Amino acid sequence: MSVLAKKLLGIGIGVAIAAALIALYVAAWATSAPPTISAASGPTAAGVGSAQLTLQTVAAIGPDYSPAHPDWVSYLVREKGRWVHSTIYRVPAHSLVHITVLQYDGDSGLRNPFMAQVQGTTTGMMAVDGKSTDSINPEEASHTFAVPQLGIFVPLPGVPEEAPNQCEFAPCTLAQAHRTISFTIRTGAKGRFRWQCFVPCAAGWIDGNGGPMQTLGYMGGFLEVV
Amino acid sequence: MATAEPSHGAREPDHARRFGAIWIVSSLIATPLVVLLVGPIMPPGGGSEQAQGHVTDNTVLIGMATPVLLLVLTYLIYAIVYFRQPKGAVLEGPAVSGNSRVQTSWIVITSVLVLTLAVYGTVRLTADGAGGGQGPSPAFTPSASGKKLPVQVIAQEWYFTYRYPTYGDIETPHLVLPVNQMIELHVTSLDIIHSFWAYQLGVKADANPNVDNIVFVKPTKVATFEVRCAELCGIWHGYMFDHGRVVRPAVFQAWIAEQRRRFASTHKYLPPFSTKYIPEPTRRGG
Numbered sequence: 001m002s003v004l005a006k007k008l009l010g011i012g013i014g015v016a017i018a019a020a021l022i023a024l025y026v027a028a029w030a031t032s033a034p035p036t037i038s039a040a041s042g043p044t045a046a047g048v049g050s051a052q053l054t055l056q057t058v059a060a061i062g063p064d065y066s067p068a069h070p071d072w073v074s075y076l077v078r079e080k081g082r083w084v085h086s087t088i089y090r091v092p093a094h095s096l097v098h099i100t101v102l103q104y105d106g107d108s109g110l111r112n113p114f115m116a117q118v119q120g121t122t123t124g125m126m127a128v129d130g131k132s133t134d135s136i137n138p139e140e141a142s143h144t145f146a147v148p149q150l151g152i153f154v155p156l157p158g159v160p161e162e163a164p165n166q167c168e169f170a171p172c173t174l175a176q177a178h179r180t181i182s183f184t185i186r187t188g189a190k191g192r193f194r195w196q197c198f199v200p201c202a203a204g205w206i207d208g209n210g211g212p213m214q215t216l217g218y219m220g221g222f223l224e225v226v
Numbered sequence: 227m228a229t230a231e232p233s234h235g236a237r238e239p240d241h242a243r244r245f246g247a248i249w250i251v252s253s254l255i256a257t258p259l260v261v262l263l264v265g266p267i268m269p270p271g272g273g274s275e276q277a278q279g280h281v282t283d284n285t286v287l288i289g290m291a292t293p294v295l296l297l298v299l300t301y302l303i304y305a306i307v308y309f310r311q312p313k314g315a316v317l318e319g320p321a322v323s324g325n326s327r328v329q330t331s332w333i334v335i336t337s338v339l340v341l342t343l344a345v346y347g348t349v350r351l352t353a354d355g356a357g358g359g360q361g362p363s364p365a366f367t368p369s370a371s372g373k374k375l376p377v378q379v380i381a382q383e384w385y386f387t388y389r390y391p392t393y394g395d396i397e398t399p400h401l402v403l404p405v406n407q408m409i410e411l412h413v414t415s416l417d418i419i420h421s422f423w424a425y426q427l428g429v430k431a432d433a434n435p436n437v438d439n440i441v442f443v444k445p446t447k448v449a450t451f452e453v454r455c456a457e458l459c460g461i462w463h464g465y466m467f468d469h470g471r472v473v474r475p476a477v478f479q480a481w482i483a484e485q486r487r488r489f490a491s492t493h494k495y496l497p498p499f500s501t502k503y504i505p506e507p508t509r510r511g512g
Contacts, residue, residue: 111416112380114387114397117492135491148385149465151399194465196384200417207417209383214461 034086034217037077049095054078059105062169072212073201083171087221093190103179104172105142107158108201113138115198120152126183147195187225196220249300253293261289270428275444276357277428359431359439368442374410381420381433384462395499398485401470404478413439414502421457438501445472
């Protein structure tokens, strides 16, 4: 084989490897999505099924769950006794879904105070640390769990700044400072609905709306009603 | 390769006259048909005076475009039929030289068409702003007398809410408008650039932070309409949509009363009504 042929072969192999790597990267990026986590089945009463979804919000997801973005704010979901980093949740149609959010993050405040009112839950209320309420002070909001297409808006109050034993990285434990927010929604027909946080909670990003607010798997996802 | 000279035995027809006749006749038939049949179904429909204006404008455009389209298509078909290569022969066509009469006609006709449409479009824009945002100081206000109902459109990533300053500054997640009432929409944003687009009402206005973008619309039909963000605004841009309703005045009053009751607990937290808001908080935003 001549020198020129060897050079051409080398260049060809190099280009092919580079193209394959780029294609793999693009394919991996385009198809990457958090796992879909099903809500735990609950009892059926009067012909209406139920399910339980337990979520956790953290100020920083930590290196165990997200080596690329350990300092990003995020949601986690509980599945079979362990916390999973995902924002895609599967719930049954025409059922009552009881949602509990363990809120470990501090307050950021709502950009639009209108979102401080609970909407779309079965009673128009939520329970914060066991106490029933229909709204919170918008300045005290840390995040929201909102499914606009279903008219669901639930503001989540933050952990007070002075609270001891605050959680720095996920997963956080019940022994650490947190708020417990619980509410129930009634699902309708099957469908895929996006949900998102309406608090501009992405630290260090312009207007607080970049990074984790713009990335599936952190502060927004889908509610798959099946 | 053998070539054959074109035959000059038969008298060449007057192609220009024949083509011109075909084009004029087809235009005279097709243009009224297009205007009468396609015009009424042109977007965005007749949901408001402004939308009806858009339908009229689109009908004018398609009416003027029809003869131009026919000119091109007729010439193409005519050329395929009459100037095709005879089977089995390879002919050199005659040398092409400029035709100043055709060139001049083309330039004059297309210039007249374009300038006419430019003047027409400019005049139409002055009709209540034609459903487009005019900034904080609209130059083209509605000519119709009567009180305008101000409604504020507040965009944020990724949702629209609406405030009604005439009714105690109430804010709601739904856009409901009374029929046959001139509405003065004040479009703004709490974060980045969005665009408020009420398709069936023929309204589209940019929603910019710290800017009051005013647009006028007068709904003329009791109906639902689609609201969409028309500015690529992030991951959930595709989900930034909703449906609004145009209702009778009595229904509107009942709806307002219901919204005031429903959102009473959050009303105390709302800032005083303002035509624009400085995006806050930015505690976490850089």
